Amino acid sequence: VVDVLADELGVTAPSLRVDRGNNGKPYVARPVTTLRFSVSHAADATFVALAYGVHVGVDVEPTTRDVTEWALWRHVLSFDELEWAHRSRTGLNDALLRLWVAKEAILKAAGVGLEVDPRGLELEAGARIVALPTALGDPEDWSLAWFRPTGVVAAVACRHRPAPIEACD
Ligand SMILES: CC(C)(COP(=O)(O)OP(=O)(O)OC[C@H]1O[C@@H](n2cnc3c(N)ncnc32)[C@H](O)[C@@H]1OP(=O)(O)O)[C@@H](O)C(=O)NCCC(=O)NCCS
Numbered sequence: 001v002v003d004v005l006a007d008e009l010g011v012t013a014p015s016l017r018v019d020r021g022n023n024g025k026p027y028v029a030r031p032v033t034t035l036r037f038s039v040s041h042a043a044d045a046t047f048v049a050l051a052y053g054v055h056v057g058v059d060v061e062p063t064t065r066d067v068t069e070w071a072l073w074r075h076v077l078s079f080d081e082l083e084w085a086h087r088s089r090t091g092l093n094d095a096l097l098r099l100w101v102a103k104e105a106i107l108k109a110a111g112v113g114l115e116v117d118p119r120g121l122e123l124e125a126g127a128r129i130v131a132l133p134t135a136l137g138d139p140e141d142w143s144l145a146w147f148r149p150t151g152v153v154a155a156v157a158c159r160h161r162p163a164p165i166e167a168c169d
Contacts, residue, residue, distance in 0.1 A: 005048075023113060056109050060153070098146060105157040117133065137159065142160075
């Protein structure tokens, strides 16, 4: 991660300092920069999302992970989201993972964890943000995109709209 950040900022890795906020969210403390980033580890790889001047979050899950039997979904998904997941053409597991990574990406961008009830953050048809907890602002302020590198599903959220979100290796 440090190498990616140093390369992006055109500085050497040892001169870069990454600190963590009280909530655990990492940020670049040195050099002074508007670059923000988010990290997710999955399938033996590390995924990094970068954005200048806006909050960004990434979350990744392996598509091989079976989450259909997970007992806590009703604490994470709204009634409508659960219903959509069960009807989804791509299958229940894929739909649940898609909702999961999107919610995590938004929560990671906002730098909040379990203090926010994830059911207050609602996605319509697994795609469009229709409701957010007050602390996260207005749904219109957010951009969200999914990526599917081999074997994983990833979501990137940006507290900015419109934000062109692109994937690179
Ligand atoms: C802490 C949390 C962000 C970690 O996520 P995870 O899926 O277990 O693991 P990931 O690999 O995707 O992410 C880990 C990275 O998140 C980052 N992170 C940790 N706390 C963070 C926070 N408060 N905000 C943003 N990013 C955070 C770190 O960079 C960490 O990697 P690092 O320790 O190597 O630097 C997550 O468990 C969490 O609290 N999520 C929100 C809780 C929730 O309600 N989830 C259900 C909704 S779907």
